[in-house]
Amino acid sequence: MLHLRIAAAPAPMKLSNLPIRRVTEHALHCAPRDQWPQTLPPVLQLLDEGMDFGPATILVGENGSGKSTLVEAIAMSYGLSPEGGSTGAQHSTRVTESGLEHHLQLLRNIGASRRGYFLRAETMHSFYTYLEENPSMRQVEPDFHTMSHGESFLELIIDKFREGGLWVLDEPESALSFSGSLALVGILKDLLAAGGSQVIMSTHSPLLASLPGANIYEVGPRGLRRSQWDDLDLVSNWRSFMNMPGRYLRHL
Incomplete structure (x- = not known):
């Protein structure tokens, strides 16, 4: 008797509702490897290997390591304003972008939201003025200039980060106290x-x-290295300082 084995049907691919699935180098706009910022190891690694993105991705590293350059380029590739705002914002004071955004290709998930917002603490003061001069057609903007730096930053996040979308933040702790940082973690966790x-x-x-x-x-000289929170140099350095600040301060 002939026995037929019927192969099981492959499991259907699980669709994601996240805006971005992966970032790679643009096939038609390859970046010259001998020019900045491609000379930064993390940028070079992203271009050579690509990078997958889940619900939340956090980049940590020293000043000049390339983390803000990567965040800015991804935000711009998505269509967000480099000095803050949504895809419709036209706020601009002085152009300082790296140009990396022209060499990136974002692989988006089908049917995912195309909304998004980019916030960076260093441009917030002028960005508040831009919002005052270009109010939303749907609502009255809060008077951000009358608030403290941290209060206005959190109020803007509460006001804008409401639905599904891509939320990009560049060093938001610059505007926030300890309690403000906790509040931000709570807002992002709920989103x-x-x-x-x-x-x-x-x-x-x-x-x-x-x-x-x-x-x-x-993010650093070794490129992009996946890590657990407990293993971060950032965490161990702060722990050491909090335990024995004098050991650091006497060398200043």
Whole structure:
């Protein structure tokens, strides 16, 4: 008797509602490897290997390591304003972008939200003026200039980060106290739990780097290195300082 074996049907691919699935080098606009910022190891690694993105991705590293350059380029490739805002923002003071965004290709998930917002602490003052001069057609903008730096930053996030979308933050701890940083982690945690939202953040803050469920990458001379929160140099350095500040201060 002939026995036929019927192969099981492959499991259907699980669709994601996250805005970005992967970032690679643009096939038609390859970046020259001998020019900045491609000479930075993390940038070169992203171009050579690509990078997958989950619900939350956090980049930590020293000043000049390339983390803000990567965050800015991804935000711009998505269509967000480099000095802050959504895809419709036209705020610009002085052009300082690296140009890396022209060499990146974002692989988006089908049917995912195309909303998004980019916030960077260093441009917030002028960005508030831009919002005052270009109010939303749907609502009255809060008077951000009358608030403290941290209060206005959190109020803007509460005001804009409402639905599914890509939320990009560049060193937001510059505007926030300890309690403000905790509040931001709570806001982002709730956004991720609701589904459809994706967070990409660069930070020097061990508190912000502790965002639950985030994939953390140390950015530096070795490129992009996936790490656990407890293993971050950032965390161990702060722990050492808090335990024995005199050991550091006497060498200044």
